[in-house]
Amino acid sequence: MALVKLNCVNCSAPLEIGDDLERFACAYCGTTQIVEHAGGVVALRRVESAIQAVQKGTEKTAAELALPRLEKELAAAQESLNQATARLQEKIGRARSGRRLLTAILASVIFMAGMMTAGIAASASETMSYIHTAVWMTSLFVIPTFVYRKIKLPQSSRAEVEGAEAKIAKIRGQIAAARAVVDSVH
Numbered sequence: 001m002a003l004v005k006l007n008c009v010n011c012s013a014p015l016e017i018g019d020d021l022e023r024f025a026c027a028y029c030g031t032t033q034i035v036e037h038a039g040g041v042v043a044l045r046r047v048e049s050a051i052q053a054v055q056k057g058t059e060k061t062a063a064e065l066a067l068p069r070l071e072k073e074l075a076a077a078q079e080s081l082n083q084a085t086a087r088l089q090e091k092i093g094r095a096r097s098g099r100r101l102l103t104a105i106l107a108s109v110i111f112m113a114g115m116m117t118a119g120i121a122a123s124a125s126e127t128m129s130y131i132h133t134a135v136w137m138t139s140l141f142v143i144p145t146f147v148y149r150k151i152k153l154p155q156s157s158r159a160e161v162e163g164a165e166a167k168i169a170k171i172r173g174q175i176a177a178a179r180a181v182v183d184s185v186h
Contacts, residue, residue, distance in 0.1 A: 002019050013029065060182055066178045073171050077171055084161045106144050118132060
């Protein structure tokens with residue numbers, strides 16, 4: 001068995017290592033080291049640096065495996081966003097239609113009521129006829145406008161859309177982080 005003279009990577013103490021040794025601890029400082037034999041050269045490396053190299057490789061592999069999964073999650077989240085947006089647009093469309101219909105019905109009722117009471121107001125006096133016409137015309141525009149503005153469009157679905165957008169942003173961040181790991185580790 002041939003002995004190779006090397007120095008500790010931590011404390012630089014002189015060491016004599018046999019050919020068959022792969023791992024040992026320095027007798028002076030206790031640092032665990034790995035013996036690397038390559039092309040007739042023998043070198044020492046700390047176990048921590050070897051572990052870090054394995055860890056970097058593991059991180060790269062995990063990131064490479066995560067990318068297809070994250071791409072699928074992103075596609076599913078985008079589909080969810082599209083569906084939520086479509087549901088929101090449908091709800092808003094129905095609400096707008098209902099709001100317009102209610103306002104039109106109310107304006108028609110006020111118009112008809114004014115027409116039916118116009119004869120009564122005209123027979124009472126000319127002043128009463130003017131007052132009736134002013135109240136009728138004012139209420140014909142003010143009341144439907146007030147009702148139209150009071151009826152709110154649905155807000156609950158906007159939270160669903162915002163949640164889907166936040167999920168997409170989170171997944172895109174994870175994809176960027178995984179790509180950075182894949183690109184940075186050699």
